[in-house]
Amino acid sequence: MTFRPYRRTVQFAFFALMFAIPVLNAYEIYTITGTYYALQAGGLEAADPAAILQTVFASGEFAPPILSGLLFPVLFALVLGRVWCGWMCPYHLLSDGVFRLRTMFRTKVLGRHEAETLAVPRALKANLSRYAFLLIGTAAAGMLGIPVLNFVSAPGILSTEAMILVRQHTLSLEFGFIAAILLTELLFFPRFWCRLFCPTGSCLALIRAPFTLKVRSAAGNPKAPCCKENACGPACPMGLAPHQEGANLLCTNCARCIDACRSDGDRGLLGFRGFSQP
Numbered sequence: 001m002t003f004r005p006y007r008r009t010v011q012f013a014f015f016a017l018m019f020a021i022p023v024l025n026a027y028e029i030y031t032i033t034g035t036y037y038a039l040q041a042g043g044l045e046a047a048d049p050a051a052i053l054q055t056v057f058a059s060g061e062f063a064p065p066i067l068s069g070l071l072f073p074v075l076f077a078l079v080l081g082r083v084w085c086g087w088m089c090p091y092h093l094l095s096d097g098v099f100r101l102r103t104m105f106r107t108k109v110l111g112r113h114e115a116e117t118l119a120v121p122r123a124l125k126a127n128l129s130r131y132a133f134l135l136i137g138t139a140a141a142g143m144l145g146i147p148v149l150n151f152v153s154a155p156g157i158l159s160t161e162a163m164i165l166v167r168q169h170t171l172s173l174e175f176g177f178i179a180a181i182l183l184t185e186l187l188f189f190p191r192f193w194c195r196l197f198c199p200t201g202s203c204l205a206l207i208r209a210p211f212t213l214k215v216r217s218a219a220g221n222p223k224a225p226c227c228k229e230n231a232c233g234p235a236c237p238m239g240l241a242p243h244q245e246g247a248n249l250l251c252t253n254c255a256r257c258i259d260a261c262r263s264d265g266d267r268g269l270l271g272f273r274g275f276s277q278p
């Protein structure tokens with residue numbers, strides 16, 4: 001089974017949902033309301049863990065009503081890992097598109113076919129960057145009393161901008177932030193935001209257990225590539241070596257490495273392991 005068409009379908013569905021919610025609300029259909037900071041669907045609430053974290057530190061309150069929106073995202077991440085990032089996040093979809101444009105320009109115009117070099121290529125340093133950013137932002141929220149990281153939450157901003165566009169037929173200044181980071185990824189540092197800064201992804205990566213879904217190799221020696229071509233390495237958008245780093249906090253369970261392993265003609269030694277398999 002190839003995961004790519006399913007992942008793309010889910011990505012585009014969640015991207016369309018950003019616009020569908022305000023359209024439905026405009027016709028007084030409130031089955032689902034909110035943005036990707038916090039959604040309500042029937043009696044179910046789901047909030048961005050990073051937004052909840054900021055609210056708690058900014059308000060100084062650890063109240064059950066505030067935390068109720070965490071239940072579904074936490075259970076979801078515990079079972080399926082960071083599938084929000086790899087399969088649902090609207091910014092990740094745009095980042096994929098920008099990376100594709102960058103690759104086409106490099107190969108067809110510049111004639112460069114070597115693998116892309118990511119900013120801060122080592123996974124350890126990339127994780128240190130993400131969590132330093134999260135800690136600094138959280139501390140600032142506590143000191144200033146405002147959820148500062150919410151102002152740089154790419155999925156939340158995109159969802160809010162979609163609502164503004166539908167209701168007011170315009171965009172706010174916050175869209176400039178999204179445009180700036182996408183332009184930076186296109187021209188200079190591919191995928192730098194998700195790898196080095198995103199507070200939502202950082203929080204979701206910490207919600208895990210031994211049974212959480214993750215990429216693993218069935219090869220006898222996971223420290224070596226599963227195949228001599230090492231097809232999975234260049235496929236990973238987070239710059240990981242999937243045959244040995246599938247459990248890394250950077251992994252989004254996007255399944256690109258699994259598809260690459262199978263399409264390369266190998267036996268498909270990479271696969272998902274977790275709640276369904278030991």
